[in-house]
Amino acid sequence: MSSSIDHTGCRDRASLELQAVVEPSVARPTEPTTDGKFRQDYTVLWPSELFWRDHQPWLAERGYMLRPRYHPDWVASYKDTPDYPWDSEDGVVPLHSFLLDATRISDGEVVILKKVFRQRNPYEIDMNRYFSSEPLKSHPRNHCIQIYDVLAVPDDEDIFIMVMPLLRPCDDPRFETIGEVMEFLRQVFECRVAHRDCMDLNIMMDPKPMFPDLYHPMSDTMSREFTDEAKKPYTRTARPPKYYIIDFGLSLRFSPDDTNPLADPVEGGDRTVPEFQNSDEPRNPFPTDIYYLGNLIRETFLEKTTGLEFLKPLVDDMVQDDMTKRPTIDEVVERLSKVLRSLHWWNLRKRLVENIEAEDAMKRFRRRWRHFFRTVGYTLTFKSPLPVPHY
Numbered sequence: 001m002s003s004s005i006d007h008t009g010c011r012d013r014a015s016l017e018l019q020a021v022v023e024p025s026v027a028r029p030t031e032p033t034t035d036g037k038f039r040q041d042y043t044v045l046w047p048s049e050l051f052w053r054d055h056q057p058w059l060a061e062r063g064y065m066l067r068p069r070y071h072p073d074w075v076a077s078y079k080d081t082p083d084y085p086w087d088s089e090d091g092v093v094p095l096h097s098f099l100l101d102a103t104r105i106s107d108g109e110v111v112i113l114k115k116v117f118r119q120r121n122p123y124e125i126d127m128n129r130y131f132s133s134e135p136l137k138s139h140p141r142n143h144c145i146q147i148y149d150v151l152a153v154p155d156d157e158d159i160f161i162m163v164m165p166l167l168r169p170c171d172d173p174r175f176e177t178i179g180e181v182m183e184f185l186r187q188v189f190e191c192r193v194a195h196r197d198c199m200d201l202n203i204m205m206d207p208k209p210m211f212p213d214l215y216h217p218m219s220d221t222m223s224r225e226f227t228d229e230a231k232k233p234y235t236r237t238a239r240p241p242k243y244y245i246i247d248f249g250l251s252l253r254f255s256p257d258d259t260n261p262l263a264d265p266v267e268g269g270d271r272t273v274p275e276f277q278n279s280d281e282p283r284n285p286f287p288t289d290i291y292y293l294g295n296l297i298r299e300t301f302l303e304k305t306t307g308l309e310f311l312k313p314l315v316d317d318m319v320q321d322d323m324t325k326r327p328t329i330d331e332v333v334e335r336l337s338k339v340l341r342s343l344h345w346w347n348l349r350k351r352l353v354e355n356i357e358a359e360d361a362m363k364r365f366r367r368r369w370r371h372f373f374r375t376v377g378y379t380l381t382f383k384s385p386l387p388v389p390h391y
Helices: 013-022 047-054 056-061 124-131 178-189 285-302 309-318 329-342 345-349 355-359 361-380
Strands: 030-032 038-040 099-104 110-117 149-152 159-165 203-205 243-245
Touching: 047 056, 124 149, 124 159, 178 243, 178 285, 178 329, 178 345, 285 309, 285 329, 309 329, 345 361, 355 361
Parallel strands: none
Antiparallel strands: 030 038, 099 110, 110 159, 149 159, 203 243
């Protein structure tokens, strides 16, 4: 998995403790103890969080309220108590320093703020604006993340804040049926963009259908108010989600008249691209995107689950070493459509079996019976085996 964006930003206790090691530039302040040693002080902000605290009043003026942790007068609720900081709402910190949740004041919607450095990613804002503007914004096949707003930071002309919807990793919770996976692939292949980093961490989903009450944006096991555990989600078959491609920091736009566009190779999260191994000459980025998508299917599904073997011929063509022999995205879409038309509705309802179940007979037994009863219910209530979202 690559160092890409996770719009949930969720963090567990281990990752909280390890952040000072993984990101040395944001090491925690320390305080001395009675035995002369030092311990991390969790009642103050990380250095990487100070940007958000310092800009909280300005963001509020622009219509976005940060959590109490980032208010200038914040005092930790767990200070001078035996409570762990991560058990309190104001002790939850983001996984990435450039991402933070906020509440849109006008309607109470949870949004994600992304700090973008224009010099580092000169095309990201323009690409997001392009896909978030009409006529593409309302196009039914547009699966690029829609941004709500772009804010120019008043005291740094290089930094902009993109305001985006709260999204969730595309495979969390896990896919349960063949039909759910096929609908995921159908949506992803519709995008047809030279993304140049199209791998699993850059494909997210709208959580609202499956999580109507949502959850805390930085700790998805907890309720939004952080007063209880988050409610269990609906399945994709019961409440179909829409999938989105995110992170256009490496993306490029080309003229429709350019039949063979060339671009310098840029390594994204997937470092296995054959054409990048021994050459840095400019290449057409579209066949590389085909490789990314094929390798995503191979590593996420074919190597870890049973039931999707009929996709192997298509995937093998998509990940060929010779990029000139890979199918175009139109050919991939057509071949996927043919596969879909060949699958009976009962095949689409079949359970997607994880290979790790072979090591756990009890888990396999529970999942089989749960799938059986769900399938009966979905069939009787006319739930489509190919869960297409209705928005």
